[in-house]
Amino acid sequence: MKQGFMIQEQWSAVDRYFTDLLVPSDTALDAALDTSAAAGLPPHNVSPNQGKLLLLLAQLQGARTILEIGTLGGYSTIWLARALPPDGRLITLEADPKHAQVALANIARAGLAEIVELRLGRALSTLEQLATEGSGPFDLIFIDADKPSNPDYLAWALKLCRRGSLIIADNVVRDGEVVNAASEDPSVQGVRRFNELLATERRVSATAIQTVGSKGYDGFALALVTTD
Template sequence: MSTPHPHHFRPATTHADWTKTDQYHNKYLLSQDEALEFALKNTDANGIPLISVSAAQGKYLYLLAKTLGAKQILEVGTLGAYSTIWMAKALPEGGEIISLEVNPKHAKISTENIAHAGLSSKARVILGPALDSFPTLSPSPPFDLVFIDADKDNNGPYFAAARKLVRTGGVIVVDNVVRNGRVADDSLQTTDVVGVRKLLQMVKDDKGVEATTMSTVGDKGYDGFMYILVNEGI
């Protein structure tokens, strides 16, 4: 039996490796975008944590929206509207993304960032607890895409509410479902990991959807997202 060449093995990678890899690929696949850069700078300047999706993840959401031919998108958790702007850029004329945000300061800054991007006709922020805002929504046609990226303990209720508003063939993406591997550690019972576990059980029990979790590493660390295909609308 031949012995593998030692260069075939690499030591465990680090956060620095992940960030370097993101930056390397991004220089080929992502273009400079003044509106997105402004959104990040304005968000940071106003003391809002820079915990939005990475640039590569934002591009993924943009490409997913385009692939679906999305005209109606729902986002739960706006923060500074970085992901909102990415998805809004994928919408055709007449398309709209609605983003639900509970924090008044976040809603104000995100609205500024959306306006600066010239996307106020395609994106709007609804202020208030998302679970209160859901019943006020009656999209016609139903949403093509839902992106959930808010408080993790409410992932299950957010999924249940969004499930009723998504068309058959639509997609729900839930961010931060790996949490640096903590979700799979049953000794941990923090609200964020418990919220993800409840979501996993709900999705497992829902025969009208199919789903998978994709782990991710990059400049945002080690996490992952759940991709949920709605085969039967409610």
Template sequence: MYDGEAIWSKVDDYFVDRLVNEDDALVAARESSARTVMPQADVSPTQGAFLSVVARIAGARRVLEFGTLAGYSTIWLARAVGPAGRVVTFEIDPATAVVAEENLRRAGVADRVELVVGPALESVRALVEASVEPFDLVFIDADKPSNPAYLEAAVALSRPGTVIIGDNVVRNGAVADPDSSDPRVHGTWGLIDMLGQDDRIEATALQTVGVKGWDGFAIGVVR
């Protein structure tokens, strides 16, 4: 019998073995996700490497991240921006932020990461009000009902050429269910609709399969 999820995971293992340089600090961060408010919700190794590659292609030196968790994706992004770069990341749960801080120090990137604890919407609005320097890449991976508000703030903190990535936009196909009552799906609809209707952004979305199951990314660039 065909077991799609088993094959997806096997293929992910193949790519990780040959393409992904996941060192001890990244492994420790991924495993420590069990101690966070959302265990095993971090991106996969291949997805972390994808974020790093996109950040490097974009020449990103300033990155904004919605949703830190154990800091796994944060480490990938912090390494991509380099020693002179900066990552600002939002985490709502104080205990989870402690786990992330441990991982960032272990990975040697704590000096280039600003971890802001508190509701992401409040934190990002403070950045908008302060008129901070624009970001080169924004990764949206926090509570999904707030996705539209996060995207609007991301655009306000962007410049032409800024890359915006939204995670978990497929949700095992639920995004295509017009009768869904899931607020996470509704937040995803809002994100996709805004990306498609806002002529400040050129965007698309890609479905993914692997150890994280069936999901996907939305990715866009500010015109």
């Protein structure tokens, strides 16, 4: 137990080192974390380093339209929205009214209210509504909501994408439990099914990266849509 604590301390120290060097303090982002914590939201937001990675990936993608599944307090939303051009748009989906209220305030404080649209409701229902409305195709889709629904989120993401779109899914390692086929954790099983679907989906080229840091041991999947 002591060794595990020491390893986590080292991971967090390295995260702080890179954050201090490469991710300067930002008033709006810091406030988003502070207000989320004060409101009692779960600390499931991405780390600053991971937020910067999302911004860079969106910029590399040249994204003009982004869909985020799972808003929480809007921290990752702010990172992604900042990668958009002035006429870009980001739609973020959140099921919890309290989370949505906090997120909207954080997004407005960051000056992004004109770019970001928050849709309140169960993501599976909202995704169907987006498809019915003819929304999309989105250049980038970030999946970071309830993990048991990840397979369904992937199916909808593929309907709302185009060739060249990028799909990113967070938390696909689950402290290494992803390799445990006998796990009774619905989140682990949801992630396993998501990964298996990526492996057999002919329309994408995908990989997954393990990460360590202040958020512990986890990882994310990247899938490029290569054909319609």
